[in-house]
Amino acid sequence: MAKYKAENERDRCVACGVCVSMCPRDAITIYKGCYAVIDEETCIGCGICEKNCPAGVIHKVLR
Template identity: 45%
Template sequence: MRKGAPTFRKRRGKMARRLASVDRRRCVSCGACENTCPRNAIRVWKGLFARVEGSLCIGCTLCARVCPAVCIDMRERSVE
């Protein structure tokens, strides 16, 4: 984990209710979300757009707050 990155406690094995979702058409591949995510759950894919790894996302909203293109929304996680 990067120095100064916020830490989050696990919810006793439960997944967060929210999950980051990227609008690929609006993403400008700047990497701000990738650099901010404390769990490395979001990555810029082949320099085209950001992708979220749902199993790593903790729903903290940091990526959505730093996105200059405002292309990341927090959505309810689907129950599987």
């Protein structure tokens, strides 16, 4: 299991989909156009989504 994972602030997420297109593991989906959902099992905590999120609401955190 990876040391880190990505966490999303769902109430601030704008569901633009940048993280979905950037995730190298395809671990992120947009739930019904509302917010991004990260599959913790698939996520390796690389932090690419955090670096690309225009709203700055995805965070790389320790598991």
